Amino acid sequence: MTKTELEYALAECTVAVLEQMFFVHALDAPALAVMAADSDLICGVDFAGDPSGHLALRLSQEAARSIAGDFLGEDEGVLSDFRVGQVVCELANIICGSVLSRIESGTTFRLDSPRLLPTWPGSGKNAVVHSAILDRGALTAEFSTERPVNPVGT
Amino acid sequence: MAYRLLIVDDSPAMRSFIRRVIDLSGFELAGCWEASDGIEALELLRTEWVDAILSDINMPGMDGEEFLRHLAADELLRAVPVIIVSTDGTDQRIERMLALGARGYVVKPFRPEVLREALEKTLAVPCD
Numbered sequence: 001m002t003k004t005e006l007e008y009a010l011a012e013c014t015v016a017v018l019e020q021m022f023f024v025h026a027l028d029a030p031a032l033a034v035m036a037a038d039s040d041l042i043c044g045v046d047f048a049g050d051p052s053g054h055l056a057l058r059l060s061q062e063a064a065r066s067i068a069g070d071f072l073g074e075d076e077g078v079l080s081d082f083r084v085g086q087v088v089c090e091l092a093n094i095i096c097g098s099v100l101s102r103i104e105s106g107t108t109f110r111l112d113s114p115r116l117l118p119t120w121p122g123s124g125k126n127a128v129v130h131s132a133i134l135d136r137g138a139l140t141a142e143f144s145t146e147r148p149v150n151p152v153g154t
Numbered sequence: 155m156a157y158r159l160l161i162v163d164d165s166p167a168m169r170s171f172i173r174r175v176i177d178l179s180g181f182e183l184a185g186c187w188e189a190s191d192g193i194e195a196l197e198l199l200r201t202e203w204v205d206a207i208l209s210d211i212n213m214p215g216m217d218g219e220e221f222l223r224h225l226a227a228d229e230l231l232r233a234v235p236v237i238i239v240s241t242d243g244t245d246q247r248i249e250r251m252l253a254l255g256a257r258g259y260v261v262k263p264f265r266p267e268v269l270r271e272a273l274e275k276t277l278a279v280p281c282d
Contacts, residue, residue, distance in 0.1 A: 020264060021263045021264070098262070
């Protein structure tokens with residue numbers, strides 16, 4: 001799988017997850033157009049498979065709260081930060097599993113529990129990034145693996 | 155007819171979402187219980203009979219595979235149909251879970267109607 005194909009898989013999976021389960025429409029955005037803020041929620045999911053790696057997800061505070069309200073069917077204004085964080089972790093978990101189901105279709109993988117991170121982990125090895133503008137903010141997802149996915153010749 | 159369901163998932167947010175999808179789909183429930191992993195689910199099944207179980211795979215404590223094995227080994231509980239609801243859509247995983255006795259498999263992300271259809275099929279609910 002080429003880097004471009006992996007980027008495409010990450011983009012498609014992110015859009016599908018947002019639309020089907022979080023009822024959010026996402027517009028592709030160049031990564032540089034999505035500004036990071038200190039208040040952003042950041043979540044990470046490690047996975048073991050062939051290959052192993054990590055998915056990091058960054059959501060603006062407003063987008064996270066809006067998505068959590070839609071997902072849980074509750075007024076976002078009354079949701080605690082803890083519950084908003086739980087939903088962001090679930091979003092990261094589903095995006096990660098969805099990408100892995102595409103690229104590791106011939107094997108199995110295992111996801112660790114997603115966790116909120118204090119800071120963006122930075123670019124991992126063999127990383128691809130997808131950014132999107134949502135109705136109420138922005139999202140960036142970075143998918144990285146310890147080695148290239150299905151390198152040519154293997 | 156109203157049904158009794160058990161949702162097994164380590165994510166409280168996901169359990170809430172599944173429950174909401176079922177409620178919104180008009181599926182009539184006589185009861186809906188939640189457990190965070192297989193151990194908690196088996197404990198609950200000692201006292202509550204359910205018509206179907208919706209279970210994740212990746213869970214700390216007892217995961218979905220181990221949970222299915224425990225159900226299959228129990229004379230009474232092996233009759234309860236299990237639908238796996240997981241992010242893992244790999245062929246190997248789906249085949250393995252079905253071989254372990256799962257009656258249905260729903261891959262996340264899913265549209266709400268997909269979950270309803272899986273429940274209807276598993277419970278043999280007559281169509282409207």
